Amino acid sequence: MSTFTTISSDKLARLIGTANAPALIDVRTDEDFAADRRLIPGSIKLSHDKVQDWGGDFAGRRAIVSCLRGEKLAQGTAAWLRQLGAQAETLDGGFEGWKAAKLPLLDTRKLPPRDARGRTIWVTRARPKVDRIACPWLIRRFVDPDAVFLYVAPSEVVAVGERFGAAPFDIENVFWSHRGERCTFDVMIEEFGIATPALLHLATLVRGADTARPDLAPEAPGLLAASLGLSRMYDDDLEQLEAGMTLYDAFYRWCRDATAETHNWPTNKVKA
Structure with missing residues (x-):
C-alpha cells in the first residue's frame, strides 16, 4: 500500500x-x-x-x-x-x-557496456524513419533513460560502433536487428524481457509500419505516415528523435489505455 x-x-x-x-x-x-x-x-x-x-x-x-x-x-x-x-x-x-x-x-545481461558516465551508447544509420526512432524510444523509456544515440552514414555504423564503444542496431548482420518477419523493436522487447500487452500491441504497429505490412494493424499506416512526415520536417536526426519520442509516447498510451475508446462528432441538437 x-x-x-x-x-x-x-x-x-x-x-x-x-x-x-x-x-x-x-x-x-x-x-x-x-x-x-x-x-x-x-x-x-x-x-x-x-x-x-x-x-x-x-x-x-x-x-x-x-x-x-x-x-x-x-x-x-x-x-x-x-x-x-x-x-x-x-x-x-x-x-x-x-x-x-x-x-x-x-x-541486464543483454545491455551493451556502459561508458564512464554510466550510459549505454548505440549507433545506427542516419535519416531514421520507423525502427530507428521506435527503438531509441523503447530504450530511453524502459532500458536506459540516459542512453546516447549516434546516427551515422550506413557504411560506417559497424566501424563507429567498434571505435566508440557503441552497440549497432537496425542494420544487417548485427545482434540488434530484424529476425525473420520481426523488426528490431520486436527483438529488443524479447531480448530484454520487458514484454507487456501494451508494448506487444505497439510492436505490431511498428512492425506493420516498418516492414510494409499495413494489414497487421489499422493504425500501422498512420504510424508510417507520421514517421515519414517527421523525417521530412527535421534535417537533424537528434531533433527528429526528440519529436519522435512524443509520437511514441502517444502511441504507447493509446495501446495501453485507449484502444477501446472511440470518437465521433457529438450532436446535442434537440430533436424536433
Whole structure:
C-alpha cells in the first residue's frame, strides 16, 4: 500500500514508460544484485553508500528507490535524497515485491557496456524513419533513460560502433536487428524481457509500419505516415528523435489505455 514516502508496485508499473516517469534507482547490495542481475525497467543501479555524492543530481526531481525488500537501504537512501532536494519515495516490498507481482524485469545481461558516465551508447544509420526512432524510444523509456544515440552514414555504423564503444542496431548482420518477419523493436522487447500487452500491441504497429505490412494493424499506416512526415520536417536526426519520442509516447498510451475508446462528432441538437 502506498504512503506519503512509499509507492506500490502496481502504481509504479503505471508510471514506467511514460514521459513523466520518475527516476528509478536500484540500491541493492552488490551481493543481492549478483544473485539476480535483472532490474525494474528504466532503473539505474547506484550505490547507497555514495548517495551523498550522486544524490544532488536528482534535486528537484521525483525519484523512486528500491532495494531488495524496500527496507533499510531504500529507506535511508530516499531520506538522504529528500535532504538533497529530491521528491523521493521507496518501492513498497522492493525488488522482491516487484518480482512476486510478476511484473517485467529487464535482463541486464543483454545491455551493451556502459561508458564512464554510466550510459549505454548505440549507433545506427542516419535519416531514421520507423525502427530507428521506435527503438531509441523503447530504450530511453524502459532500458536506459540516459542512453546516447549516434546516427551515422550506413557504411560506417559497424566501424563507429567498434571505435566508440557503441552497440549497432537496425542494420544487417548485427545482434540488434530484424529476425525473420520481426523488426528490431520486436527483438529488443524479447531480448530484454520487458514484454507487456501494451508494448506487444505497439510492436505490431511498428512492425506493420516498418516492414510494409499495413494489414497487421489499422493504425500501422498512420504510424508510417507520421514517421515519414517527421523525417521530412527535421534535417537533424537528434531533433527528429526528440519529436519522435512524443509520437511514441502517444502511441504507447493509446495501446495501453485507449484502444477501446472511440470518437465521433457529438450532436446535442434537440430533436424536433
